[in-house]
Amino acid sequence: MGYLLKMCEARFVAGRPPAGPFTLRVCDRERVAAVFGNARDASIAAMLAAAIVKAGEGSVLIDEFDPRVQPVHCKRVVAFVPHDPLPLEETDFRRYIAYRAALWGIDGMRALAHAQLLIERLEGVHEAFAYPIAGALIASPKLLVLDRPAAAYARCILAAAGPRAVFSTHETSAAARAFALAAELVPA
Secondary structure (H helix, E strand, C coil), X not given: CCEEEEEEEEEECCCCCCEEEEEEEXXXXXXXXXXXXXXXXXXXXXXXXXCCCCCCEEEEEECCECCCCCHHHHHHHEEEECCCCCCCCHHHHHHHHHHHHHHHCCCHHHHHHHHHHHHXXXXXXXXXXXXXXXXXXXXXXXXXXXXXXXXHHHHHHHHHHCCCEEEEEECCHXXXXXXXXXXXXXCC
């Protein structure tokens, strides 16, 4: 099993104050729930892990690709779900899935069918959270990055993620524990 995500002393220095340093590793099929001191650090760590922002110091490797020089390769490996997703109506969801399918070069009808199966697996998860998770998973990424996901949905989210690696950021150890405990209950 190789590493899908390696952060070594990674710092985001574009913001003030700088965030980090963050050091962690996520292996293929592994579930890692990390606690950060505040919401800003948790979000920045998640965005570094998803190649949305770049490390100004230290290093981040996503499946051995450096997001600073190979961002397209990284985005083919990882899917990101933000903490505050935009609420979508059913028609907006269909357009969102069509957009994500076009972005990743996936057949739109297959993507919609896959997304609807994922929504079924996310039964009980509020649509505002379920829709972005389904949209993130239609391209079958190797790594799912969740920025401060709702602990109440941990088991459903991990079940929908299937055997892929999941990295979630949290502000409290109780929320991280919910994801760690759910990972033990969901077969990999």
